Amino acid sequence: MPSTFRQSLVRWSLRIVGGLVTMIVLALAGVYAVSQRKLTRTYDVPSHAIVVRNDSSSIARGAHLAQIRACVACHGQGFVGHVEMDNLLLGRLAGPNLTRGGRGADLTDADWERAVRHGVRRDGRPLLIMPALEHTGMSDEDLASIVAYVRSLPASPNKPPKTRAGPVIRAMYLGGKVPLISAEEIEHARPHPARVAAEPTARYGEYLVGMCKGCHGPNLSGGKIPGGPPEWKPAANITPGGIGHYKEEDFIRALRTGLRPDGSKIDPQMPWEVLGKMDDVELRALYAYLHSLQPRLYGNR
Secondary structure (H helix, E strand, O other): OOOOHHHHHHHHHHHHHHHHHHHHHHHHHHHHHHHHHHHHOOOOOOOOOOOOOHHHHHHHHHHHHHHHHHHHHHHHHHHEEEEEEEEEEEEEEEOOOOOOOHHHHHHHHHHHHHHHHEEOOOOOOOOOOOHHHOOOOOOEEEEEEEEHHHHHOOOOOOOOOOOOEEEHHHHHOOOOOOOHHHHHOOOOOOOOOOOOOOOOOHHHHHHHHHHHHHHHHOOOOOOOOOOOOOOOOOEEEOOOHHHHHOHHHHHHHHHOEEEEOOEEEEEOOOOOOHHHOHHHHHEEEEEEEHOOOOOOOOOOO
C-alpha cells in the first residue's frame, strides 16, 4: 500500500473519529442543558402547617413509620446519611444526614412538609430522586411523627456526598424513562388528611400502598422498574392477577419470612424485611386493599 494512501486513510479515520467525538460531546451538552433547566425550575407549593409533638408516643410512632416507609433505606439507620448508588454514568443516589448534626439542624416543619409530600426544597427547586410521589398522601399526624422521631435522634457529623444525576440518567429522564423529579408528577394543591385511622380495612390499605407503587407501578401490576440499575429484576404483579391465590395468612407470612406459599424464597431485591416490620393491622389492611383491586395482566405497571 503506497505511503500516501496510508497517510490519507489515517487522516480520514482521524476525521471520522473526531467527528463522532464532537457529535457525542454536543449531544451530551444538549442533554445536560435541557435537563438542567428542568432540574432547576421552581415549583409554587402551597403552605400546609403540621404540628410536631415531641411526646414519647409520637416519637415511637415516627420510628415505626420511618422503618416501614423505607426512609432508612436512603437516609441510613439513625438518619445519618447513606450512599445507595454511585456510578459515573448513572449518577449518585445519596440520602443526606437529617440529624441535628447535619441538614436536620436547619429544617423547619415547613421544610419537612415540602420535601416529603412535594419533593421540593425551601427555595422551590425540586429534590432529585426523592420519592415524594409515594408520600404525598401521608397524613399530617404521620408526617409530624416522623419529624419528631428524627429530631430525637443523636446528632451525627456524617457528611455524605450530594445526589447527582449522571449523563445516562439525564438522557433517560428526558426520554421519559426515569421519574427523576417527583415534583413534576404531584398534584401540589391536593388536600392532605389530618389523620388516617389505622384499621384492618381496604381503605387504610389504600393509604399504605402508595409506597409500593415506586417499584410495582401505579397499577401495581409490576414490570421493569423505571431507572433501576441493569441488575434489578422486574417487579411482581401484586394485583389479584398475580397474588390472587395468596390467603391473608400467606401474605403476612411472606412479608415476615421472605417465603412464598410454596416455600420458595422472595428475591432479596423485594424489601420484604422492611414491609415485614408492619404490624398485623397494617399488613391485613394492605392485603384487603390489594385483593379489592381488579386483576391486571403482568407488566401493565
